[in-house]
Amino acid sequence: MARNKDLPSKLRRAKKMKQSKSLPSWIIMRTGGKVRWSPYSRREWRNSRLKRD
Numbered sequence: 001m002a003r004n005k006d007l008p009s010k011l012r013r014a015k016k017m018k019q020s021k022s023l024p025s026w027i028i029m030r031t032g033g034k035v036r037w038s039p040y041s042r043r044e045w046r047n048s049r050l051k052r053d
Helices: 007-017 027-030
Strands: none
Touching: none
16 A cells, blocks of 8 residues: 555544554443453454455
8 A cells, every 4th residue: 555645544544543442441340341342442454454445
């Protein structure tokens, strides 16, 4: 991929980077450790591509 990326592509990537953070520890403690991950945070950048990328 090109080094210089267009703005819409960068915005999509930034959104996915924000979504891929882990949950706060107080949520894990409140649920007794049953909920550890957000459904969005399980994406690995090498294994799954973004749409229209």
